[in-house]
Amino acid sequence: MSIRCRFAPSPTGYLHIGGVRTALFNWLLARQAGGQFILRIDDTDLQRNQDEALQPILDGFRWLGINWDEGPEVGGPHAPYYQSQRLSRYQNEVRRLLHAGAAYRDYATPEETAAERAEAEAAKQDFVYSRRWMAETDEQAQAFEAEGRKCVVRLKMPREGQCSFYDHIRGEVSFDWAREQDHVVQRADGTCLYHLASVVDDFDFQITHVVRAIEHLSNTPRQIFIAQALGYPLPEYAHIPFVAEPGSKTKMSKRKIAQYLKNPDFKKMLDHGMAIAQRIGKSITPESFNPVLVDFYKTVGYLPDAINNYLVLLGWSLDDRTEEFTREEMIQQFSLQRVVKSEASFDPQKLLSFQARYMSRLPVKQKVPLVIPYLQAAGLVAEPIPCEMGETVAAVVTAAGDRLVVAGDILQFDDFFLPDEALPYDPKAFEKRIGKAEKAEFLLNEFRKVLVGVEPFDAASLERALHGFCETQQIQPGDIVHALRVALTGKGVGFGLFDTLAILGRDRSLRRIQAALLRKQSAPA
């Protein structure tokens, strides 16, 4: 039988990085076996606007290349894939549970249940429902209803023995049935709850492997109980460790961003991303824009392959040295057997290092189209991009080299796309390299004259010209290079100076030097 895996997000509006990792493992397993990967929407409870909350999740998966064979927008033989649309199916199965004696109608009010719970807690005992308002016959039910009570349906869990099952990651696992509660499977309003829905859907969709985060491990006995009561075959289980907070073993949650900010690496990553997001006019809040969410990476310009590669290594490894996997290699090599048991904490720096590697290998031709939307969003180049401008972008990308780690980093080189007269200067750099540098003004002025005659105006000739200039002036290259960079770009750091000159071209270079000199004169040190 072919492998069928699923990932079942709730439409919360956000795609969590830990969720992606879980989905990725499922996807890998399905692809490897030539099976199917199914996306099911667990929306049994939420009344929220579903489409709006779901779209970012679907977009995120698409962006990462984690495609689904059945699910929202693609349909499939078992449609619908939304739990909210499958209620009658669940209700039908609840009836079967009732008939089989595996569940009962319970007429306790929430207050009464809470009271029993509190009592048990006060006595420091495990809560075991007394089943005082349990109705197993219609007569009992009518009696309770005569009192004006409403019922939920609870599982009638075994009160002795053990539930044992095999888990691909954990091995043989067992729980005492007696510790299990009589979980509610159907609410008083007739809607059904997650555990029931999940089991029914897994059966209906013919899911063979349930690969999910470890927090579901303790849910498994009740799901097994439901499945067995309904006569379903059991899927295979694999409970993978969750993704933990940076530098910790606590489950990562999007609600604790403020706390993660204490982690310097995390903060650095967020600050870098925020700077880019602001430049491209994306409205950001910590809730919707941070490194826990996939949208962050998409917005800032990370490469999906880099993210997938990082994520696959979070809790899985092939051997003692292989770190890089193409998509195909991942599919081929992945195995549940080699999934690690302990939780893995999210390390922004390592993710960044994968990004840097993948980016540096990308040919300029492929980087350019990645980068252009950022320049356009920041209002630096027109849309559509003029042909000539495309060449400039390519030249900047080439010169930037490895300095371009994420696509949004192109904005660090915005100076090439700014009009000469609008060039802002980094005050500190200007002060240090031109303002109070004694010979800077003189040297800039002299070198300007040299520039007028450089032919052709390319990096190699410019380099020769500058070295010649240094000899005649009896100075070191460092004496002029820094001042020149600030004059040309407004910044103290940047890529090669000769590339900078060549890309700007003679006219703009001369104009910018002139402007810097003027500025120096108008605001003397």
Added chain:
RNA sequence: GGCCCCGUCGUCUAGCGGUCUAGGACACCGCCCUUUCACGGCGGGAACACGGGUUCGAGUCCCGUCGGGGUCACCA
């Protein structure tokens, strides 16, 4: 608190009884390259939670302790 899971460098991990004075990667530190930044090259520090067993031999098996985490809803 009950139950369950986990425990090798700061982080991700290799290790499935001897080849481990514990290997790789990221990060960190130093040096080199260099017009800044980045890249790159070379080198360095850095871990088997603890205590008992079992065994000729334990990071590897067993037990306990400690530590961390998850879960205990008419949430998913």
